Amino acid sequence: MKCEKQEDYCVAIPLLYSGKDVITKAEKEQYNTIGGNASFMNTCFNGLNALSGVGILSIPYALASGGWFSLILLFIIAGSTFYTGLLIKRCMDVDPTIRTYPDIGDRAFGKTGGTIVSITVNIELYMVATGFLILEGDNMSNLFPDMDFYIYGTHIAAKTGFVILVAIIILPTSWLNSLSILSYISASGVLATVIILSSIFWAGAVDGIGFQEKGQIVNWNGIPSAISLYAFCYCAHPVFPTLYTSMRNQHQFTKVLFFCFTFCTVTYSFMAIIGYLMFGSKAESQITLNLPTHHISSRVAICTTLVTPIAKYALMLTPTVNAIEARFQSCNNKRMCSFLIRTILMISTVIVALSLPFFGYLMSLVGALLSATTSITIPCLCYMKISGIYRRIGVEVVIVGLVVLSGIVVAVVGTYVSLIDIINNLGVTS
Template sequence: MKDQKQQQEDYCVKIPLLFEGGDMGTKADEVQYTNIAGNASFMNTCFNGLNALSGVGILSIPYALASGGWLSLILLFLIASSTFYTGLLIKRCMDIDPTIRSYPDIGDRAFGKTGGTIVSITVNIELYMVATGFLILEGDNMSNLFPDMDFYIYGTHIAAKSGFVILVAIIILPTSWLNSLSILSYISASGVLATVIILSSIFWAGAFDGVGFEEKGKLVNSNGIPSAISLYAFCYCAHPVFPTLYTSMKKQHQFSKVLFLCFAFCTITYSLMAVLGYLMFGSDAESQITLNLPTHHISSRVAICTTLVTPIAKYALMLTPCVNAIEARFQSSYNKRRCSFLIRTMLMISTVIVALALPFFGYLMSLVGALLSATTSITIPCLCYLRISGIYRRFGVEVVVVGFVVLSGLVVAVVGTYVSLVDIINHL
């Protein structure tokens, strides 16, 4: 007879199979399982986790600090701590019920089919909007680097920003066809390296290229606190990807260490970039710090060009849960490979259309952070954990902590969403 630890390890690597010609059931007794372990190593998962948490957020973090003032850095650390804690709660939910394989499964297990559907819709919209933000970011930075370049397609004039959005989408498209997280981890490694290069380039521009660190900034800007909190929450919006990363690991008991390393690294880099950017540009910090940089300096060009790597490295990873959700409904009835190719391509095309229609990076990401990221990264994990674990039945310290985190997430969602919507409407 196997010992208890070995039994748990065997059970935790079981994954659901789709039945030929039908959809998979949601209840444990309606699903067949097979012992197939994930193939991602500890290092693979770290790279994927770092890539999911870092990237676009590091460009907007100086703008967030400029919006809220120096004291808002405290809020950054509070949100980092809260989201790390809720990441651990997701792991606990999956350990309690090994039949949970995805983020929507957590909602389904906690609140039934309706809960799973609500969670799934929220998650997919969030990841979809984040992917759209990548394309807006690319258009902004490419047009800043080449402001006089225009595009003509069959005699139709396309402005520089819109043309670059389309061009970058074509470049990213092949990465969206990859479906192996082990392979994506190598692309993710380039995204992590890009974060380090951008931070180093910004420091070089301030220290050696004449920009300087002379701005004092404000201690606190109460009017900008909601926007700052929303953008801070956006920086930690990778929770829907965590179950995918967890199930992809060979040794899933190491996932807590992966989370700690990822959150520690990203919080340090976010803090450094926020401080450097605010000291360099003060209240004039743009929604993307690369838009503030003088493009004639080599360090600035390095930062801008490196920024262009981020969407290529992150796009496929962030949309993987969306693709999986859609494929689970359609691929059993059609050719699997052809269906997957079509789904991934159509998702890319639709994000291009949205990016061209709503080119407001700062306000759009602030809305995503408040309405969606705060919900999926703070509120939902807490509520689902309370329900799945059953600790709500007995009052204690853990219930108080989880309740406080839930309340904080709700406040961020309500206030931040209102402010972000007002900003977007005023700039339409």
Template sequence: MEAKNQDGYSITIPLLCDEDGVKLGHNEQIAQNHNTGTTSFFKTFFNGLNALSGVGILSVPYALSSGGWLSLIFLFAIAFATFYTGLLIKKCMDVDPNIRSYPDIGERAFGSKGRLIVSIFMNTELYLVATGFLILEGDNLHNILPDMGFEIGGIQIGGKQSFVMIVGLIVLPTVWLNNMNILSYISASGVLASIIILGSILWIGAFDGIGFKEKGTTLNLKGLPTAISLYAFCYCAHPVFPTLYTSMKNKQQFSKVLLLCFVFCTISYTSMAVIGYGMFGSEVQSQITLDLPIEKLSSRVAIYTTLINPISKFALMVTPLVNAAENQFRNYCQKRSFSFLIKTTLVISTIVVALAVPFFGYLMSLVGAFLSVTASILLPCLCYLKIYRIYRSPGFELVVILCIILLGVSTAIIGTYTSLVEIIGHL
């Protein structure tokens, strides 16, 4: 049977209950909800790490060169803020056993309008992140094989564009998978790839003649908005967290998984930023792999491994998009062929956008400033404040959340403006 709780939301109550039926029923459902997942601690860790340690690792040296050494303070601040908001997402999901996705949290907090707003920001962010993967692949493959290209129906397709299309076809089979246990093995390869990339670039700087001679600048105020936006992009996996949380066998361990993922990723991002900036200074490109000497074996290892990384992450990032699309056509998606059609159409559309907007650094800066900050910092805070109503009893927790919101709003406004100006200037 269904009943209304004190906030007016529907909850399901088992028919068999004692004199405290409502409370017992709600707790029983939470317990049941906590046992519906099948993914283990380590598999969830690999999925979470794969979602967090994305292509941002290639852009952090460029971010550091934009903002200067002191901009690393903002990297750590954003890491803490996004870890905290990840915990807030978990708490929001624990309040109601019917919450299974990020849009569900928005609806629980602000009704149908909240669901719509969260869905728009979440899906747009994930879509553009997936598009960024294809742009990254095209850039690096074109760097290795600059003379690549072919002709279809009298239309000449350049090297970078052809590689974007080829990679899109390669990732398509991974999108057809819908099992988080299987995706965890693909995620493990992505985590290993990130470690290899970091190790290879360190080797290039230490033993292949480049060295770490660049001193860099202490602080560059003009480039600080770009730096902060790219740092925010590095931690933009929050729309995936509800999927990871619901897939876990033991959901009480999710906080530990989250902590390990953020610590590991922050160490990786900081190391790559310092190494890359020390090697190339202010001349470092938006993807550090584009600066590497192609003739060196270690460079080729780093570049080839970079090509594996987005392929391993693409399916994980678009899974919430696929779920949202399938929910809209629930009756039709009972047919496997229609589900395949939705997934294939999604991949094809990202290929088209990647061909139309080929500026990786500026696109990721825009995603980080506007979408990532909103989806990963602002929305979790606002939903948590509304659901738990802690603003009615001010305390330390409220102060922390308000500081995080202030950081998010400042980054969103300044970073979005800067990114749009750069994109328009290069069109």
């Protein structure tokens, strides 16, 4: 791309910021015109696809872990993450040269801050993508338990074979680099979420499973796991700057956030309630694993679940791919470099998925250690620094400070509990 200089800025490389703290109105107007071509509806689909999907399968397990009381915590986390989503937008409005999530950390705390944010975000998105493959292997092996694979005489277990097969199917979508095109794939992901929710409700109401489980009011030992999984359900913040810059009319981004968070919170809470009433404390880390496969509704839910990773994988890894490709700007054949980077990323996620096949515990760890950090703590700290509100004590500082504190508590406690669970299960499998 040809670089068109406008005074102290480089349009093609927005990280080259001149260092001025004040952006003039004319400069802001100019940067607002350097947006993408995604419409309001395109961005809504991408936002819904980033927020919904895999989380809806684990939300009944989260509620079963913490009890009915933890449902209140779901709404608190939903409200907190919506607020931090708005803070990300405010940071980008203060400095229109910000184009990605790591840019926010760089603008707030310099190169070190940008590096820390970039590493945290990319690890989170990478682990979420890995979780997609684990989910696929679990559900397909549940649907076809007796199917094994043989390659040149070598026996491959069903779950391993399905993970590899799904990775091959997903791979072409990872080569797409247009968010406008990805929005159509995202639309299928949103539709899949609605179908899964409807199918599971049908299984309980019509196919005889029923809603007879009462559950328990609160399980204090399971609260950390529940909170971690709730945080994982709202882990799309690293994608928000990409969605924001891809919009044709960026002034509508607040409406996009409100619509996406409202829709997802309603579907999450509804799925949590009906799943807990159906299976109680026996709810699996993915509710589809509880469903009897001889019912048509169960098969519809499981088969539709298989669509979700195909729809979400490319979108979630887009910021990571962009960060890696930026390191190889000097590559002569950029198309080939992009192809290799995306393919190698896919292969590596397959390896990790086969090494740590614990969906519930892995997603709980991602939710506590990474999602709580990137979706709660980092946006607040960066906003306080960029806006300068930390210099004066007021209501906004108190609110942001409380949100930061809650994010730190979730990260520390949830990470400890999740690591203990993973270590214990690694000992069992070995």
